[in-house]
Amino acid sequence: MLPAVLICSLLLMACGMEIDNSDETTADEYRAKIVNSRWQLSEILDQNNQWLVPADYNGLDIPELAFRLNNTYFMRICKSIDRQKVTYINGKYDISSDGINMTVDNYQGIAYSIKITSLSGNTLEGLLTDWGQEKQTTSTDGSTTSSYDAKHYTIRLKRTNQ
Secondary structure, X not given: OHXXXXXXXXXXXXXXXXXXXXXXXXXXXXXXXXXXXXXXXXXXXXXXXXXXXXXXXXXXXXXEEEEOOOOEXXXXXXXXOOOOOEEEEEEEEEEOOOEEEEEOOOOOOEEEEEEEEEEEOOEEEXXXXXXXXXXXXXXXOOOEEEEEOOEEEEXXXXXXXX
């Protein structure tokens, strides 16, 4: 039996086949760093490719984002230009090798996603997508199509101990 296993292993190596679980490994690494943590938006990239603090950027602030153990999250987010209207969001999240997808309890589908470009120490950097509200359009033949008015932000979040 042992010679058969060795021969099969050599044949697989000779054919150039590799077993690569890097996607799952990356997801596991993200999960270990994100689960049971709290974050706050620290910087956002503007249209001039300059990093700004949320107070200097009109239209987005995330004072609190908490990822809980049971795949739920809580977020306080401000999307108003005058920074007065803060929305409280509860939902579920899923971590993959690409990043984090977040759903909202009273919304169908993914509401927010973060495509992680860097996660080290107390800093998470990535592309935040606010998928917006679903818009349905009915054509003259009666078929309906759905679209989203997605907004994309390159952000940096800092881990907090609150």
